[in-house]
Amino acid sequence: MPKIFIQKPIVDINGDEMARVLWDKIKEDLILPYLDLKLIEYDLSIINRDKTNDMVTKEAGESIKKNFVGVKCATITPDDKRVKEYSLKKKYPSPNGTIRNILKGTIFREPIIIKRIPKIVNHWNAPVVIARHAFGDIYKSKEIFTKKKSRLVLYSENDKGRHDEIEIHKFESDGVGLAYFNEFDSIRDFAISCFNFALKRNFPLYLSTKNTILQKYDEAFKNIFDDEFNKNFKNQFEKQKLNYQHRLIDDMVACMMKWSGGFVWACKNYDGDVMSDLVAQGFGSLGLMSSVLQSPDGKILKTEAAHGTITSHFRQHQKKIETSTNPIASIFAWTRALSHRAFLDSNRKLSEFSEKIEKICISILNSGQMTKDLALMCGPDQSWVTTNELFKIIKSKIIN
Numbered sequence: 001m002p003k004i005f006i007q008k009p010i011v012d013i014n015g016d017e018m019a020r021v022l023w024d025k026i027k028e029d030l031i032l033p034y035l036d037l038k039l040i041e042y043d044l045s046i047i048n049r050d051k052t053n054d055m056v057t058k059e060a061g062e063s064i065k066k067n068f069v070g071v072k073c074a075t076i077t078p079d080d081k082r083v084k085e086y087s088l089k090k091k092y093p094s095p096n097g098t099i100r101n102i103l104k105g106t107i108f109r110e111p112i113i114i115k116r117i118p119k120i121v122n123h124w125n126a127p128v129v130i131a132r133h134a135f136g137d138i139y140k141s142k143e144i145f146t147k148k149k150s151r152l153v154l155y156s157e158n159d160k161g162r163h164d165e166i167e168i169h170k171f172e173s174d175g176v177g178l179a180y181f182n183e184f185d186s187i188r189d190f191a192i193s194c195f196n197f198a199l200k201r202n203f204p205l206y207l208s209t210k211n212t213i214l215q216k217y218d219e220a221f222k223n224i225f226d227d228e229f230n231k232n233f234k235n236q237f238e239k240q241k242l243n244y245q246h247r248l249i250d251d252m253v254a255c256m257m258k259w260s261g262g263f264v265w266a267c268k269n270y271d272g273d274v275m276s277d278l279v280a281q282g283f284g285s286l287g288l289m290s291s292v293l294q295s296p297d298g299k300i301l302k303t304e305a306a307h308g309t310i311t312s313h314f315r316q317h318q319k320k321i322e323t324s325t326n327p328i329a330s331i332f333a334w335t336r337a338l339s340h341r342a343f344l345d346s347n348r349k350l351s352e353f354s355e356k357i358e359k360i361c362i363s364i365l366n367s368g369q370m371t372k373d374l375a376l377m378c379g380p381d382q383s384w385v386t387t388n389e390l391f392k393i394i395k396s397k398i399i400n
Contacts, residue, residue, distance in 0.1 A: 001034065004349045009038040010341055011063045013295055015073030017047050018310035021317055022327045022387070023073040026334055027086065029391050034398065035338075036348070040067065044095050046076040050088045051266035056273075057095045061102035070302040071337035072311045073330070075137045096304075098292075100134055103300055104186070105293040106193035107132045108264070109276040111283035112290060112332055116366045117377055121282040126262030127205065128279045132272025133190040133221075139179035139269055152177045157202040174215075182217070184224060192296040194266045195233040195244070200298060204243040207266040208252035219272045221268065222246050244395070280306065287373055289324040292336055305329035328361055335344075360397040369393055 014023055031037070042060040049056060064070035076082055077094040100107070125318070146152055150171050157163040158296045168177065198205040207225050209218035229237070229244050237244055247255065249271060256265065256279075267275055280286040289306035307331060313323045335354040342351035365374065368382065375384035 003034060003036040004347075004353055006341060006347065006350055008069075008341065008345055009040050009067055011060065011067055012039040012041045013060050013070060013072040014041065014045065015075040016309045017074075017076070017314035018323070018328065019034065019074035019305070019308070019316060020045065020324055021071045021314070022325060022330050023028050025387075025391055026327065026331055028330065029395050030398065031334055031338075034311050034353065041358070043368070044075050044080065044127035046078060046086055046088070046092070047093070049075075049092055050086065053089070057098045058102065059329050060095075061099040063097065064302050065103055065300060067079070068300050069341045070099075071335050072096075072302055072304040074305055074311055075308060091232045097134070100293055103293060103295050104189050105295050105300065105302070106190050106197070106270070107134050107276075107291060108197055108295050109289055109291045109306055111281070112288040112328060112362070113283060114288060114365045114374075115364060116368065117288065117374055118236060118286040118371075119283055121257065123260045125285060126260060127203075128256060128261045128282075129197075129201065129264045130189075130272055130276040130279055131197065131264055131266040133185045133187070133267065133269050133274060134272070136182040136188070137180050138178075141178055144177045146171050146172050146175045146177055153161060154179060173229060175192070182220070184220065185222045187221055188228060189296040190266070191228040193294050193298070194225075194264060195229065195237075196296070196298040198242065198244075198264045198293055199233070199236055199240060201264065202240060203262060203264045203312070204245075205264045205266060206244075206255075206374055207246045208249040208271065208309060209247055209268065210244065211246075212248065218268075221262065225266070260392075266312075276306070283315035285374065285379060287329055289329055290332045290336060291329075299344070301337065303333040303336040303340075305333050322386050322388065324384055326371040326373050327390065328365070329389060331361055332358060357394075360394055364390070364393055364397065 014020055040063055042056055042063065044057055044060060049193045078088055078091050082174050084093050103376055106129050110127045113127065148171055152168040153165055154168055157164060194205055207221065209221050211218035225246065252265065265275065277286065280289045286307050291306040293302040303326045310325055313325045316323050327384050335357050338350055338354040342354060367386055369390065371387065371390060372384040376380040
């Protein structure tokens with residue numbers, strides 16, 4: 001088949017370990033043979049991030065901002081063990097967090113539904129898309145140990161020296177305290193991202209908070225979402241016959257378990273972190289979960305797999321042992337990036353190619369040809385194929 005010409009580039013961000021091995025295989029077998037595509041490449045392996053003092057991560061983020069479309073391989077966020085393993089200069093932050101701050105984007109995680117793969121929640125027949133406000137909250141919090149008879153105070157001072165102070169607690173024993181924050185501009189960007197994404201996917205949107213308890217912090221989320229919806233999105237939602245609603249998080253969790261899917265759930269940072277993994281397992285596997293980072297206006301998109309670098313398989317690969325590693329989420333990272341490039345450029349052929357790859361992958365898995373991790377979920381009688389065998393099967397379907 002002749003190559004499909006793509007006028008504008010895609011930012012290609014390579015990563016670490018087995019995810020990197022899969023990444024190169026996807027490009028070599030499934031993408032570059034069929035697309036006349038310019039890739040702007042960045043190496044975000046932990047070794048290169050250390051070599052560049054992590055400047056390469058910022059450069060990659062700025063490049064995505066400039067070119068509108070990026071696709072990212074899984075990367076290592078080093079802990080103390082990894083710092084020692086790779087002899088790193090320091091413990092570098094998550095590349096996803098760095099890029100997220102540059103794009104001011106929201107993470108949307110969505111399951112790839114395969115009928116043959118058993119679901120833990122078997123009545124979920126349509127995607128539950130988790131929108132995570134990945135800013136502030138406990139991930140940027142500060143903690144403090146306190147002593148008996150001490151007083152914990154929350155204190156805020158502006159640039160003119162004026163301050164507000166509120167007593168949190170008087171301690172009768174040794175204890176611990178915590179403070180975290182958010183910013184209205186970031187919450188508003190989150191709201192706009194969620195409304196635009198829901199309209200694009202044609203899904204209703206639900207925001208969850210605990211504003212009955214956090215009557216300033218969580219109420220701010222509710223008020224900003226309500227304000228943005230009423231000013232800028234209500235007519236569009238009504239036109240597409242979509243619903244937007246705020247619910248208490250405990251009520252939303254109960255609804256999620258009762259409903260059959262087909263909605264976007266906007267979560268605060270910690271809630272989104274937890275619920276995205278719950279939803280992934282409810283649908284079957286984290287290896288069947290796509291993840292996109294979308295700018296508030298919906299124009300900029302960075303896609304990736306929701307899973308990590310698959311270290312255990314990489315250790316086998318290093319020993320020349322053939323693995324059965326699931327590449328589906330990484331393949332979908334590429335197809336979702338290509339689809340967005342096609343949408344921005346009105347490239348029908350590219351859009352059809354992306355859709356074809358996804359349908360081929362779903363069809364192959366539903367036929368029973370799958371990697372070992374998915375086969376184990378189907379039961380002891382389910383056969384499985386190696387990674388290389390799966391790539392050969394997918395490639396044969398593209399050509400036909």
